[in-house]
Amino acid sequence: MPTSQSAFRAQGIHCIDTELQRPGFDAAWLVVEQGRAAFIDCGTSHAVPAMLQALAAAGLGPEAVDWLILTHVHLDHAGGAGALLAHLPNAQVLVHPRGAPHLVDPSRLVAGATAVYGQAEMARHYGQVLPIDPARIVQMHDGQHIDLAGRPLLCIDTPGHARHHQCVFDARTRSWFTGDTFGISYRELDGTHGHFIIPTTSPVQFEPEPLKHSIGRLLEQQPQAMHLTHYGSVGDVARLGQQLIEQIDAMVAIGRQVLDAGTQALEERLFAALSAYYGERAAAAGLAPEAVLKVLAIDIRLNAQGLVCWLQRGSA
Incomplete structure (x- = not known):
């Protein structure tokens, strides 16, 4: 299957640039099926207008979103979840059980990120991090299937980058939404060599053996493409997976x-x-x-x- 974003849009998969740091750095994803929608990751609160614009461009309103699936709760993936949910009256949040408490009370996440980046940088890049009503949170389990208007999405536990990480498999396109498990590959570094990719460890829960095991689980499905947060869709999956390991x-x-x-x-x-x-x-x-x-x-x-x-x- 071609890995261009236009090819995936024809299959109901839309890449959204959250515009964190710079263009082409941080992606969120929209999956559309039969008039219903799921967001996978959402960037920061600054990305809410881009998320809603992507939904409108797909011909849908906020009420069409059934799920906000978070690969993990690091702020570049989930910092805007509370702000986005305020616009999505029917959406539930699917998150790893280890991540759920940080959505209800994000103070530890905010404190940790502020210690790394400083208060001014936090405000500029990440904005406000709002708590989420526990009634809107669903805790995933390994091997869980989500039904999006008849389109199955498989969620699996993928520790290594973080202990609260999951990845999401779309059987329709045989592709994974990988969060940070399948590394980083920016499109400006593509060339005759193909995609240039590196792993991402990130503080504070890097565990190399679990990360290699998680990559192996992704490859077991013989996927045709990976949808990365950093950034976009890549093919040549088997080669890239071996390089990451x-x-x-x-x-x-x-x-x-x-x-x-x-x-x-x-x-x-x-x-x-x-x-x-x-x-x-x-x-x-x-x-x-x-x-x-x-x-x-x-x-x-x-x-x-x-x-x-x-x-x-x-x-x-």
């Missing part, structure tokens, strides 16, 4: 090597080591390392922080 092992090895050299300035030394590693991969793919590292700067920083958290838990 190889890179997770390499990142773990880098983390152990850097830790063996001491804990002083651990994050900065990991950032430098990861940048060198991704730069080498970029050069091998025929890309300009400097350009790739500029695009990936935020993600490499988060990967360094994720590795620090994992190493400091003694997991290595």
Whole structure:
């Protein structure tokens, strides 16, 4: 199946740019079937107008949305859930059981993100994070099927990036909505080599073996495409999945090597080591390392922080 967004729109799958950080960085998804709709992830509260505009462009009103399915509750995926639900009178939220309490009381999420980004950056990029009425929340279970007007959506537990992560399989198109489980691949880095992809660890729950297992579960369905939050749809899934697993092992090895050299300035030394590693991969793919590292700067920083958290838990 072609992986262009126009091809997926014909199948009822719409990519929505939430415009977090920059264009083409953070996607949410709309699935439409027989006049009913489900959002998968929603970005921040600043993205609410874009979400409603995408719904209108599909010829639907807010009352047509049955589900807001959250892959996990990190703010770039779910920060705007409360604000969006205020416009969706019939929608329920499907979320991992570990994530549900943070939707009812988002204060810990907000505090954690504020500690990383600062109060001014939080307000500018993420806006207001509103609590959600528990009566509107459904806690997913592994292997759960959601019926969207006769279109089955399979939800599975996919820890590794976060312990509260799920992915959603659309049997119609044999494609997964992967959140952060299937890594990061920006469209400006596509080329003759195909897609350039890296894993995403992110603080604070990176676990390499569960993440590799989760990627394996996605590949078991022999999918034809993956719909990434960061960013858009990719094909050539088997090759990319193998690359992700190889890179997770390499990142773990880098983390152990850097830790063996001491804990002083651990994050900065990991950032430098990861940048060198991704730069080498970029050069091998025929890309300009400097350009790739500029695009990936935020993600490499988060990967360094994720590795620090994992190493400091003694997991290595």
